[in-house]
Amino acid sequence: EAQVTQNPRYLITVTGKKLTVTCSQNMNHEYMSWYRQDPGLGLRQIYYSMNVEVTDKGDVPEGYKVSRKEKRNFPLILESPSPNQTSLYFCASSSGTSTGELFFGEGSRLTVL
């Protein structure tokens, strides 16, 4: 089954404790992206990657890091999480780099205390 898998789905952590949210897709997609969803703000793009070893900033990259060492994986790293990073995070992938036809994961709800 074609899917985008995120882990963990839920996480409560404390300020400053490094964490990684993993994302894996099994569709051999070149394009992957991370979004955060906050009430009233819709989905805002954090980082995206158009292929292995190619990443770029989205609209809200501050406080996040990403890497793309393999085509299927695109982890999101919070080096020193802060409470304003409490949010619902989505990973998505696409076979086209500009069409925007994304397949989304089920989301990871992160709470930073």
Next chain:
Amino acid sequence: GQQLNQSPQSMFIQEGEDVSMNCTSSSIFNTWLWYKQDPGEGPVLLIALYKAGELTSNGRLTAQFGITRKDSFLNISASIPSDVGIYFCAGTPAGGTSYGKLTFGQGTILTVHP
């Protein structure tokens, strides 16, 4: 970054009614897309539009890519309870520096009363 203004923010309708929502931008977009998010899940693509003036249907859903390339609308006809969810517009901005970026609207929360 680019801004997309989506309206209305929320809608409460009776089953069987038609629904219309729209999205506008101050700048030109190359692609317009509409997604639906069910509670507790990730968004799912409903319709993708690639050319100015394009009108596309998917069952009871119809969407159009505005002729100015700065807006799009989504219509749902004869709504049913399972239409409940958050609807998002999204677009890829024109311009080489924006390649790979996808901007979303704030979402329209749709509630359908049986």
